[in-house]
Amino acid sequence: MSDALVARGLTKRYGRVDALRDLTLRVARGESVGLLGPNGAGKSTAVKLLLGLARPTAGDGELLGRPLGDREARRRVGYLPELFRFPAWLSAREVLAFHARLLRLDDAPRRIDAALDEVALRPRAGDRVAGYSKGMQQRLGLAVALLGDPELIFLDEPTSALDPHGRSDVRALIERLRERGTTVVLNSHLLGEIERVCDRVCVMERGRVVADGALTTILGGHATLEAWFLATVPRP
Amino acid sequence: MTALLFAGLTLRELARRRLVAAVAVLTLAIVVLTAVGMTRLAGVVIDGAPLPPPAVRGTASGIVLLLAFFFSFVVALGAALIGAPALAESIANGEILALLARPIRRADVVLGRWLGTLCALTVYVAIAGGIELAVVASATGYVPPHPFAALLYLAGVGAVVTTAAIALAVRLPALAAGAVAALCFGVAWIGGIVEAIGLALGSRTIADAGTIVTLLFPSDALWRGACYALQPALITAAAATNQNAGGNPFAVTAPPPPALLAWSGGWVVVVLGAAIVAMRRRDL
Numbered sequence: 001m002s003d004a005l006v007a008r009g010l011t012k013r014y015g016r017v018d019a020l021r022d023l024t025l026r027v028a029r030g031e032s033v034g035l036l037g038p039n040g041a042g043k044s045t046a047v048k049l050l051l052g053l054a055r056p057t058a059g060d061g062e063l064l065g066r067p068l069g070d071r072e073a074r075r076r077v078g079y080l081p082e083l084f085r086f087p088a089w090l091s092a093r094e095v096l097a098f099h100a101r102l103l104r105l106d107d108a109p110r111r112i113d114a115a116l117d118e119v120a121l122r123p124r125a126g127d128r129v130a131g132y133s134k135g136m137q138q139r140l141g142l143a144v145a146l147l148g149d150p151e152l153i154f155l156d157e158p159t160s161a162l163d164p165h166g167r168s169d170v171r172a173l174i175e176r177l178r179e180r181g182t183t184v185v186l187n188s189h190l191l192g193e194i195e196r197v198c199d200r201v202c203v204m205e206r207g208r209v210v211a212d213g214a215l216t217t218i219l220g221g222h223a224t225l226e227a228w229f230l231a232t233v234p235r236p
Numbered sequence: 237m238t239a240l241l242f243a244g245l246t247l248r249e250l251a252r253r254r255l256v257a258a259v260a261v262l263t264l265a266i267v268v269l270t271a272v273g274m275t276r277l278a279g280v281v282i283d284g285a286p287l288p289p290p291a292v293r294g295t296a297s298g299i300v301l302l303l304a305f306f307f308s309f310v311v312a313l314g315a316a317l318i319g320a321p322a323l324a325e326s327i328a329n330g331e332i333l334a335l336l337a338r339p340i341r342r343a344d345v346v347l348g349r350w351l352g353t354l355c356a357l358t359v360y361v362a363i364a365g366g367i368e369l370a371v372v373a374s375a376t377g378y379v380p381p382h383p384f385a386a387l388l389y390l391a392g393v394g395a396v397v398t399t400a401a402i403a404l405a406v407r408l409p410a411l412a413a414g415a416v417a418a419l420c421f422g423v424a425w426i427g428g429i430v431e432a433i434g435l436a437l438g439s440r441t442i443a444d445a446g447t448i449v450t451l452l453f454p455s456d457a458l459w460r461g462a463c464y465a466l467q468p469a470l471i472t473a474a475a476a477t478n479q480n481a482g483g484n485p486f487a488v489t490a491p492p493p494p495a496l497l498a499w500s501g502g503w504v505v506v507v508l509g510a511a512i513v514a515m516r517r518r519d520l
């Protein structure tokens with residue numbers, strides 16, 4: 001079976017700024033990888049290139065065995081963007097129903113309920129998004145990403161708007177995804193989070209991968225990922 | 237098929253955000269005012285005698301042209317203010333990221349937003365314009381020579397401005413895209429007048445300048461088609477014999493030639509195609 005994700009020398013340049021430089025990465029199916037790095041390190045750019053949302057200046061790659069940007073691959077991928085807002089005039093259930101139509105899902109109502117249950121949003125699913133807190137919107141974003149049981153899921157700062165309970169729920173959710181064999185790519189600068197849920201860490205700095213390996217290998221003699229990060233990765 | 241989903245989403249948004257309700261109330265107010273005005277016009281007494289029916293119909297025809305002019309502005313502004321945010325806002329607020337991570341083509345989003353906006357405007361033109369003309373006809377007996385053609389031309393104005401607004405929204409924020417599209421409509425209208433003035437004065441240079449503007453943004457050609465379809469044959473004949481009427485935006489001597497209509501249709505297709513290409517190439 002092919003890897004879930006392959007990047008070969010992916011590079012993205014915006015004018016004179018190198019947002020991502022020569023990203024080469026392989027993620028096996030079922031693996032859970034944390035992309036971490038300071039703000040502006042190129043984590044979100046990498047995910048956008050892999051999803052075909054931005055075009056690489058150089059390099060290429062594959063998603064679930066298909067070329068980057070391939071529509072068929074996107075049918076099997078979930079994505080929670082870092083910054084997003086759903087239409088305020090729709091309810092959560094309507095947002096999910098629209099995405100279910102885009103995915104052409106069979107048995108959409110059942111799968112929408114399942115996604116809502118995963119993020120504990122079902123009781124408020126009929127309310128309009130306009131009345132949601134930031135945390136609820138984040139949960140809705142997660143439900144949208146989970147819809148259709150994707151084989152590979154990209155979560156870009158999934159806990160950024162959540163309170164401690166919400167963060168704990170997301171960690172539990174990622175654990176469940178791992179148990180199901182879903183490949184998870186988690187972008188975060190909350191190092192404790194990555195430490196708890198990822199098998200492997202890929203550290204980025206100024207558009208480059210500066211470390212990539214199993215968590216235990218990366219940590220070396222450091223007690224925590226945060227201690228390693230502060231000692232190793234310079235300030236942006 | 238996916239484009240239709242986005243068109244439906246656009247229409248649902250207009251209904252949910254109470255735009256449809258607001259426009260319906262305002263249109264009703266305009267219809268009531270028109271009905272009252274036209275009924276009064278039919279009952280005007282001058283020197284103890286009621287206004288003769290030909291005079292009532294002649295006055296009504298002028299008012300119909302003014303109303304159509306108002307409608308063309310409403311349609312153009314509506315196209316700019318609905319079309320631009322329909323696409324630009326979803327790009328600006330990141331909603332588009334979750335959508336385009338789905339197995340859809342970017343062209344579907346552009347086409348769907350365009351189609352939804354155009355549907356809303358066309359329905360508005362058909363209903364509001366149709367009711368207005370019916371009210372005028374029932375109060376004064378005046379029926380324009382080509383009412384359906386006039387409504388089609390007005391919908392065409394909407395199509396041109398919508399296409400521009402959507403195309404600009406691929407790259408510009410909603411406010412800028414809407415403002416530029418509305419501004420283009422205004423410039424095209426002035427271009428049409430400049431062209432007519434140039435022809436009236438016999439200045440090829442001035443006329444050509446106006447023609448170029450009309451070709452670059454063909455909304456004025458369609459507005460003039462609406463004018464021609466609404467004005468009585470008598471006024472058309474008078475305008476044709478009076479060279480100075482050329483600068484009058486309401487006095488049109490001939491319908492837009494088929495070549496100009498084909499150009500307008502081609503313009504919409506090309507600009508929409510360019511918007512799709514720009515969307516495909518755009519980094520999100």
